[in-house]
Amino acid sequence: MENLIVQKYGGTSVGSVERIKKVAKRIVERADEGKKMVVVVSAMGKQTDHLVEMAKSINPNPPSRELDVLMATGEQESIALLAMAIQALGHSVISLTGAQCGIKTSEVHKKARIEGIDTSRLQREIATHQVVIVAGFQGVDDREEVTTLGRGGSDTSAVALAAALKAESCEIYTDVDGVYDADPRIVPDAKKIDEISYQEVLEMASLGAGVLHTRSVELAEKYKLPLVVRSSFNDNPGTLIKEEVNRMEKVLIRGIALDEDIAKISILEVPDKPGIAFRLFSSLASQNIHVDMIVQNVNRTAVNDISFTVNVDELQKAVEVSQKFAFDVGAQKVEFDQGVAKLSIVGTGIVANADIASQFFEALYELGINILTISTSEIKISCLIDKERAKEAMVHIHKKFEM
Template identity: 55%
Template sequence: MGGMLVVQKFGGSSVADPERIKRVAKRVVETKRAGNSVVVVVSAMGDTTDELIGLARQLSDTPSEREMDMLLSTGEQVSIALLAMAIENLGEAAVSLTGAQAGVSTNEVYAKAKITGINSERLDKELAAGKIVVVAGFQGRCANDDTTTLGRGGSDTTAVALAAAIKADVCEIFTDVDGVYTTDPRVVPRAQKLPSISYDEMLELASLGALVLHPRAVEFAKIYNVKLHVRSSFNHNTGTIVEEVASMEKEMVVSGVAYDLNVAKIAFFDVPDKPGIAMKLFSALAAENINVDMIIQSTMRNDVNDISFTIAKDELNKALQISDRIKQEIGTPDYDYDDSVAKISIVGAGMITNPGVAACMFEALANAGINIQMISTSEIKVSCIIDADSVKKAVKVLHTKFDLDVEEENSAAS
């Protein structure tokens, strides 16, 4: 490889201490010396973010999100400066840029900002000067010149957005595993590394808890057609390529089994069957930036419904506060929650042309004695909410059911 424009993204654990930063610098310099132009996106060093949050807690129980962004964005700023120094120490010219300097514009939603545009002028200039450009992930600047952070998956998203803006040939996402697997190799030792996968499949897998790549980043990559390469920072093996696959017949109907334990369920009972009630609830949740995943509304008796929905478990407390408020406002009898649930999903572009895949999944789960609480389907995935205790069993059962097991157990992934 050579003569390419490459964006490389390294997470917080890859730059956790000076030794690891040196290792990243070496890898980046190798890529540069192979004849490529390189932009590197890094996160904050290991525990930095937690330490900064700890400091903030000592000063305020409810620090404003604006000031938290001001505080937390220093984490990546330290990483980029140190990585640039390490690269320069290896004899290559480098320049570090904050999100703002790299032209990352966002909306004004502090702590969860969305990228609204990239002005790559500075980036282009530094690359043209032959420099390795080191950009702070996870952050940007909003219209009023404030620093914002992008929230979860922010560094992945930064990398993909920059790759799109500068029309990079590939965006390499470095991680501690070898690529994207048919399922979590810690649960199923016979999981396979996928050589390539489509954006949609990756999107579903990422949304469903395959933590190797954040769904926001995949979505961005899909829209701007950025070729992703998910690979290990510990070796030079080819990982998994994520790109728009020319629509050949898919070999595998199901290409992966994903699970997510960060799930909680809330159920409202006996909600009056009047227009606007559900809207009120979900608008209130949206106003607090709580993502609702599955929603089920079932008419049980005359004039009243049960409404169940799932959210990320770590937003349960916030969601319960809102639920309390809504309960008083609409005078609904009661609600309940369950935080010992999990989501299990099968994903595959081949499902579109293969009817009966969902039924096959339900049958496998039923045969294993696993009860399904909620179901949600899309063109290329089927998800079920089940009891959290059954999730590993479910993954194994489905991985076998859909012929994903390889012959020999592998230990390529940690």
């Protein structure tokens, strides 16, 4: 649809009555430029956390279906309030819940996937209202049951709507100015990136650099939908995420990412039999445990040490699986270490450029930091290092690469 803008405002952006009024003003200014606006909003500030907390005080293990019914009230509250604020500014507006705007999801609670959008009502409302406010993070399944989309859900709602409506652009408003080349809370010299490719930002996100969830970026890439990440607190231009960014052959490090929420598990003295690693990792996969950096150290004897990293949230479950595995195959013991962090550099063509990798390792050497594990992909290099020294390393590398 020509002239249609999809915007998304996160929880911080609509965190109070005052902030809702400011967001309304921002939306209306854009509408006054002659744009049709579809605006996706999250629940106010910490409302979702508050609801979940209340649920857990009633039932430590609340049924997912009811948790979705409960959580969905958060966005329903913010869409109504934002619509009221826009109406107060004299603009024609209507709010739609996930169900009302036709977001159809899989029959899974708490982490449903969007399966399609029936845009018929949405199209009708766009035709008759200047602004349509949509509840992010939620939808309904085939049985008209309320579902929620899990982490990064509202971003995903926005991108899916923009794709379904063939919007001119999709703007994600948040509490930071855009995507940075390193976490500004750690690296004071961190710089905002003006343009970045889907692939690069996906690596950044999966490596721990927040801002956008991978789901929404993957969806945007699939539909070649340009995404803009901006702050709702100022008028800075933000970061444009699109297909391949033209950089005239020069390989650039786009960013440095640090993931401190990981832990390393080691299974010592695993008998060296064919298929034994497969058996371990398929057990972990069957428990939905995402395994990251894997190292297998072959010893002199007929036994191996197998190490891998997992997210700290999954550590306990992963240790249990590993212990069962160790017992079954007759391995010596299972150790785990939460004192590690994963530091990564990201940029298209980075791995093909040996110079960049060696500079990365050199930087760590200069600080006397030991590299525990290395893993690489087309566009990133990651090192597992001592968590206590990770921030210092990040700052040093940012400086060394003159970012």
